[in-house]
Amino acid sequence: MKSIPNALSFDLEEWFHAEVFASLFPREKWGELESRSEAQADRVLALLATSGVRATFFILGWIAERKQSLVRRIAAEGHEIGCHGYSHTMITMQSRAEFREDVKRAKAVLEDLSGRQVRGYRAPTFSVTRETLWALELLWEMGFAYDSSIYPIRHDRYGIPGSPRVPYIAVEREGRALWEFPGATIRLPGITLPAAGGGYLRLFPYSWTRAAIRAMNRRGRPASIFAHPWEFDVELPRADLPLLSRIRHYGGIKVNARKLNRLLREFCFAPMGEVVEGIAKERESTGR
Numbered sequence: 001m002k003s004i005p006n007a008l009s010f011d012l013e014e015w016f017h018a019e020v021f022a023s024l025f026p027r028e029k030w031g032e033l034e035s036r037s038e039a040q041a042d043r044v045l046a047l048l049a050t051s052g053v054r055a056t057f058f059i060l061g062w063i064a065e066r067k068q069s070l071v072r073r074i075a076a077e078g079h080e081i082g083c084h085g086y087s088h089t090m091i092t093m094q095s096r097a098e099f100r101e102d103v104k105r106a107k108a109v110l111e112d113l114s115g116r117q118v119r120g121y122r123a124p125t126f127s128v129t130r131e132t133l134w135a136l137e138l139l140w141e142m143g144f145a146y147d148s149s150i151y152p153i154r155h156d157r158y159g160i161p162g163s164p165r166v167p168y169i170a171v172e173r174e175g176r177a178l179w180e181f182p183g184a185t186i187r188l189p190g191i192t193l194p195a196a197g198g199g200y201l202r203l204f205p206y207s208w209t210r211a212a213i214r215a216m217n218r219r220g221r222p223a224s225i226f227a228h229p230w231e232f233d234v235e236l237p238r239a240d241l242p243l244l245s246r247i248r249h250y251g252g253i254k255v256n257a258r259k260l261n262r263l264l265r266e267f268c269f270a271p272m273g274e275v276v277e278g279i280a281k282e283r284e285s286t287g288r
């Protein structure tokens with residue numbers, strides 16, 4: 001079961017960038033808040049190094065500017081540097097021009113620091129939805145090779161229910177493709193449910209995560225597993241949130257590192273860019 005490489009990725013941002021804090025910690029306050037991203041990322045990097053696994057880090061431009069040595073270190077350790085935009089604004093709140101500027105700015109900082117071309121993008125809060133599908137065209141124009149921002153599920157903040165569950169070409173022009181790599185899901189009769197990422201990894205039993213990846217791998221499909229480094233921080237600052245948000249945001253943090261370690265032992269992982277490249281090559285060779 002270990003043979004299919006699944007895509008492992010981390011969205012690197014500060015703990016206060018999560019959408020649930022958008023009104024509590026607006027952008028003007030970010031500079032006053034405790035920065036924990038470097039220590040959190042180091043913890044994840046150590047877990048990956050111990051298992052000899054490389055992953056993709058979709059890094060926020062705002063973080064990259066302030067943690068330059070961290071970005072260089074992540075790249076030097078063999079991980080892929082992806083782009084998480086600059087200001088962590090959901091695309092659903094941006095005009096096309098604002099989106100383009102935000103992504104361009106982050107991409108330039110990340111490429112400058114890593115010395116490599118940034119090929120992958122993940123939107124804040126998976127905000128490529130039916131209303132913002134235009135973002136994919138713009139990502140193609142900006143030279144990205146893949147996006148990983150569409151969750152094929154029903155959710156109050158994001159998701160395109162019924163969209164493909166496995167990697168597919170979203171834009172293809174002039175002989176160049178932009179792939180979409182959706183988050184892992186489980187298909188049950190009449191419904192597709194999320195698995196293996198963020199709160200779904202933290203809150204659902206490990207057996208759920210394992211079942212999702214196994215089911216996808218059994219069909220020869222890679223799964224996309226994602227997390228945020230703050231989701232492994234047992235000393236995460238506690239903000240006063242409504243009960244449901246509190247459970248969604250803080251639940252399962254204590255057991256998350258154990259779950260990730262188990263995943264790293266039981267499945268094969270690679271940076272998302274490499275998994276996409278593998279699929280693209282296979283498609284080319286088989287003509288499908």
Ligand SMILES: [Zn+2]
Nearest residue numbers: 011013124125
């Ligand atoms: Zn984010």
